Amino acid sequence: MKKLTFLLLMTGLFALPGCRDYVDEYVTYTQNEPVFMPASEFRSAVNVEQPRPIEKQGKIAFYDGYLYISQPQKGIHVVDNRDPSNPRNVAFIELLGNADMHVRNNVLYADSYIDLVWFDIRDPAKPLFKGRKEEVFPQALPPTENGFDVDYEKVMDRNNGIVVGWRTVERKELVRTYKPRWWSWGGLTEKMVYNDPVSYGGGSVGAVGSMSRFAIYQDNLYTVINNRLGIFDLSEVTPGKVADDVPVGFNVETIFSYKNCLFMGTPTGMIIYSVEDPLKPKYQSMITHVFGCDPVVVENDIAYVTIRSGTFCGQNANSLIIVDVSNVKQPKHIVTYNMQNPKGLGIDNGTLFVCDDGLRIFNAEDPTTIMHKDNILAHFKEINGLDVIPFNNVLMMIAEDGIYQYDYTDVRHIRQLSRLPIGK
Structure with missing residues (x-):
């Protein structure tokens, strides 16, 4: 009888209309809503045009x-750089959604949001569009610059077309907030906001900057977007995706090919994969550091990595990290140097170029003495360098306001050759 009375009492408590333990209320927030373009219109928007001014800096290839210079989301500028003292803009490839590119055997490979496209560049001033591989980068999206969330439910519906941009909209949504409960048997005792989760779902090879997400090894193009490594066979006229994407880590940002390994930069460290079997990349090791966005370059079994603050990675470290990778299964940290805010970097025959507080150039033959005054070869200030390609004693640097080039034939007397403007 006592048991029945207790059950009736509890039932009555739950039934009382004024005893709800939650409150429903509307909240307003801002979200990025996708802007779509019909797939047929998107894929027909490829044109080779007369040269136009470079309005915004992006990735670089040589x-x-x-020089091939990406104008983010718009296309690729072609620059005749056979005379680095007088570079000439000779053509523009209109290519929606472009961010990265690489070159092999007179073919330029580039991304176009979710697709891979390629061009015959035997006459670089007149690139010829040759083909498109559709839906090979399904996670590729235009960048957002305002910090607001994305409406992924609409993004993932391919029936809407291709996402080519964003518009900010205000949303109003009913949210349930739970009150503290007076009883407790391991249940919740603090306020909790409930919301339905969203499911996220060999040959002649060019040189690319350290910020690139494209790398070439033998007959294969390797691409990284978010946490996926894609592999494409370039041995035939039409590139073929030869394997499923390989999950390689959280938000891989850059990739660098050295010997038979791929070195990938992530917000938490450098990941090394062996491509001894080119179609079956095999994890070797990871060297971790504080959160930071990091490109990596390698020479003579020494890896150079930069991390910087002021990015979405959300940390305050600014460093140059040097690592011995002679044993890729057990990389060894050599030294870390403080920097101002380093970005891209390059290494050529022991000379290290770092985009930091302008452009810094070091003698890196002994990594432990780079900061010695005798090894600081040059420091060009008052420019915001972003990435570099050192090649044949000419350094090509992309900065916020232009393409700067330097002759480092004599590393003790490095001199500027030219500047090709970017922006107004």
């Missing part, structure tokens, strides 16, 4: 005397 091949056979020509």
Whole structure:
């Protein structure tokens, strides 16, 4: 009888209309809503045009005397750089959604949001569009610059077309907030906001900057987007995706090919994969550091990594990290140097170029003495360098306001050759 009375009492408590333990209320927030373009219109928007001014800096590649400069989301500028003292803008490839590119055997490979496209550049001033591989980068999206969340439910619906941009919209949503409960048997005793989760779902090879997400090894193009490594066979006229994407880590940002390994930069460290079997990349090791966005370059079994503050990675470290990778299964930290805010970097025959507080150039033959005054070769200030390609004693640097080039034939007397403007 006592048991029945207790059950009736508890039932009555739950039934009382004024005893709800939650409150429903509307909240307003701002979200990025995708802007779509019909797939047919998107894929037909490829044109080779007369040269136009470079309005915004992006990734860079160099091949056979020509520079290829991505204008993010818009296309690729072709620059005749056979005379680095007088670079000439000679063509523009209109290519929606472009961010990265690489070159092999007179073919320029580039991304176009979710697709891979390629061009015949035997005449670099007149690139010829040759083909497109559709839906090979399904996670690729235009960047957002305002910090607001993305409406992924709409993004993932391919019936809407291709996402080519964002518009900010205000949303109003009913949210349930739970009150503290007076009883407790291991249940919740603090306020909790409930919301339905969203499911996220060999040949002649060019040189690319350290910020690149494209790398080439033998006959294969390797691409990294977010946490996926894609592999494409370039041995035939039409590139083929030869394997499923390989999950390689959280938000891989850059990739660098050295010997038979791929070195990938992530917000938490450098990951090394062996491509001894090119179609089956095999994890070797990871060297971790504080959160930071990091490109990596390698020479003579020494890896150089930069991390910087002021990015989405959300940390305050600014460093140059040097690592011995002679044993890729057990990389060894050599030294870490404080920097101002380093970005891209390059290494050529012991000379290290770092985009930091302008452009810093070091003698890196002994990594432990880079900061010795005798090893600081040059420091060009008052420019915001972003990435570099050192090649044949000419350094090509992309900065916020232009393409700067330097002759480092004599590393003790490095001199500027030219500047090709970017922006107004």
